[in-house]
Amino acid sequence: xxxxxxxxxxxxxxxxxxxxxxxxxxxxxxxxxxxxxxxxxxxxxxxxxxxxxxxxxxxxxxxxxxxxxxxxxxxxxxxxxxxxxxxxxxxxxxxxxxxxxxxxxxxxxxxxxxxxxxxxxxxxxxxxxxxxxxxxxxxxxxxxxxxxxxxxxxxxxxxxxxxxxxxxxxxxxxxxxxxxxxxxxxxxxxxxxxxxxxxxxxxxxxxxxxxxxxxxxxxxxxxxxxxxxxxxxxxxxxxxxxxxxx
Amino acid sequence: xxxxxxxxxxxxxxxxxxxxxxxxxxxxxxxxxxxxxxxxxxxxxxxxxxxxxxxxxxxxxxxxxxxxxxxxxxxxxxxxxxxxxxxxxxxxxxxxxxxxxxxxxxxxxxxxxxxxxxxxxxxxxxxxxxxxxxxxxxxxxxxxxxxxxxxxxxxxxxxxxxxxxxxxxxxxxxxxxxxxxxxxxxxxxxxxxxxxxxxxxxxxxxx
Numbered sequence: 001x002x003x004x005x006x007x008x009x010x011x012x013x014x015x016x017x018x019x020x021x022x023x024x025x026x027x028x029x030x031x032x033x034x035x036x037x038x039x040x041x042x043x044x045x046x047x048x049x050x051x052x053x054x055x056x057x058x059x060x061x062x063x064x065x066x067x068x069x070x071x072x073x074x075x076x077x078x079x080x081x082x083x084x085x086x087x088x089x090x091x092x093x094x095x096x097x098x099x100x101x102x103x104x105x106x107x108x109x110x111x112x113x114x115x116x117x118x119x120x121x122x123x124x125x126x127x128x129x130x131x132x133x134x135x136x137x138x139x140x141x142x143x144x145x146x147x148x149x150x151x152x153x154x155x156x157x158x159x160x161x162x163x164x165x166x167x168x169x170x171x172x173x174x175x176x177x178x179x180x181x182x183x184x185x186x187x188x189x190x191x192x193x194x195x196x197x198x199x200x201x202x203x204x205x206x207x208x209x210x211x212x213x214x215x216x217x218x219x220x221x222x223x224x225x226x227x228x229x230x231x232x233x234x235x236x237x238x239x240x241x242x243x244x245x246x
Numbered sequence: 247x248x249x250x251x252x253x254x255x256x257x258x259x260x261x262x263x264x265x266x267x268x269x270x271x272x273x274x275x276x277x278x279x280x281x282x283x284x285x286x287x288x289x290x291x292x293x294x295x296x297x298x299x300x301x302x303x304x305x306x307x308x309x310x311x312x313x314x315x316x317x318x319x320x321x322x323x324x325x326x327x328x329x330x331x332x333x334x335x336x337x338x339x340x341x342x343x344x345x346x347x348x349x350x351x352x353x354x355x356x357x358x359x360x361x362x363x364x365x366x367x368x369x370x371x372x373x374x375x376x377x378x379x380x381x382x383x384x385x386x387x388x389x390x391x392x393x394x395x396x397x398x399x400x401x402x403x404x405x406x407x408x409x410x411x412x413x414x415x416x417x418x419x420x421x422x423x424x425x426x427x428x429x430x431x432x433x434x435x436x437x438x439x440x441x442x443x444x445x446x447x448x449x450x451x452x453x
Contacts, residue, residue: 035436040364066263071389071434091259093391093434115257116292118360118391161360190358215358245364245387 001205001233001244002194002218003034004043007076010056013047014172014221024224028063034223035068037230040245042068043096043164043194043218045123046076047139054083058090065091073121073164084111088119096121096164099137102144102151105158112159117191122160124148126181127168133181140168148181149188156189163189164218167197172221174200182212194218202228202236209242248447249274249284251325253301254293261290261322264433264440268447277310286318286450287311289325290433292391295349296336298324311342318424318450319344323392326427329420330396344425346402347417349394356413360393365430367408367418377449378421379407381441388418388430388439396420396429 005012005027012024024030031042044064046057054077061074074087075096084095084107101108101122111120125140126133126148133148152163165185167178177195186193195214199205200222208217222228237244247270252258258273265271265288274280280287291298302308311319321329330341333349341349352359364387369379388410395416398406408419410429418429426446432439 062259065259069264069434069436069440071391071431088257089259091257091263093257093260116294116360118362118393119292161362190354192358192362215363 001230002041002216003039003223004218004220007044007046008048028067031064032067035070039230042072044074058086061090061092075123081110094119094121096123098123102137108158108160117159117161120160121162121164122155123164125166125168152185153188156191162192164194170198173198176204177208177212179212182214186213202233205233206237206240247283248286250288253298257292260433264443277306289321293324295327295333296339299339320446321427326429329427335394345422347396347398349396351394361412362391365390365410367410370406373407376407378445380445388435390430
């Protein structure tokens with residue numbers, strides 16, 4: 001169970017379908033709260049990272065690393081191998097690549113060579129277009145025309161160790177994960193898939209694992225606004241016979 | 247003082263933070279930096295076995311550690327694997343040979359590789375009283391990230407403290423005289439992981 005913290009200018013924020021951003025607090029404070037609350041991992045996505053802000057992000061990653069006792073992933077706007085090195089050196093366990101990997105897939109391979117596949121998470125923002133899903137980049141603003149399933153298979157071959165799969169259609173809607181998308185992706189890869197986008201209840205989270213066949217589930221807003229606790233999600237999973245760390 | 251050996255692997259920071267909270271900690275790159283007040287050595291971190299071993303040879307740590315039989319040495323993840331004789335990774339490489347055994351790749355049949363995430367351990371028979379694992383109970387969870395596992399030999403079998411299951415049982419923690427190691431990441435395994443590191447530091451202080 002992975003709470004996700006979207007970061008903008010050093011603060012945690014949350015929007016609906018990638019828009020209407022509202023403030024949800026200090027990242028380190030939030031991170032420690034989730035660490036104590038039983039989260040298994042954390043993901044931090046810098047949603048507005050520009051080159052100038054990279055320094056702020058690195059300082060933040062260092063502070064997070066000092067205060068966490070569980071693994072965490074950092075992503076958002078990482079463009080080069082130097083970015084991957086800087087974030088990893090600052091203490092992140094994994095980095096997630098999105099637009100930069102689409103632009104230059106070799107970046108996945110280069111990062112994996114340097115730090116191992118387990119360090120490279122391929123983040124994919126998927127949106128239904130006709131009868132398939134397309135990969136969107138630049139924070140969901142641009143349709144690449146790439147087919148999600150083809151891209152994910154390629155990502156695994158290039159060396160990605162994990163897939164962070166966000167359904168843009170469901171993001172912030174709280175009506176459950178796109179289970180069909182999850183099933184299709186999970187069928188095709190032999191690396192862990194993290195379900196993201198749409199979970200509104202503990203049952204939705206459990207559905208992601210039990211029905212979507214995801215290996216982990218991620219949510220942001222329902223945790224940040226304290227609508228749901230990590231413990232509640234885990235209890236629901238346990239009740240449904242899902243093997244999860246309590 | 248605890249010295250963390252930097253062999254160019256990823257994410258040394260987490261281990262450094264975790265040990266710093268338990269006492270005086272330093273990161274070293276050469277055996278020459280080991281001082282009289284260095285009470286224990288730690289080989290932490292992610293990375294590939296082969297490049298890690300090459301770095302240990304280059305820096306002289308490999309010779310140093312092979313002859314070092316007094317100070318406690320703790321290996322974590324790849325650092326744990328380096329304690330053994332040989333690893334299949336990257337076409338094969340010798341290790342430090344401090345504990346007899348080989349490091350092998352998980353077969354595809356076990357499921358997703360790397361074995362990544364939280365998994366449960368079991369305490370080996372007769373090991374419940376080992377000071378290093380005090381506070382750990384059967385079925386407790388620790389955080390694993392690895393594609394290779396260690397296979398002990400009949401002569402080193404008794405060093406196994408904890409086992410884990412991923413398709414089949416494999417060794418998750420060892421202890422033999424002054425040498426110990428964890429295949430999982432104690433520094434990433436919440437309170438229980440921190441407890442293990444505390445156990446190690448306390449054992450060191452008692453030496």
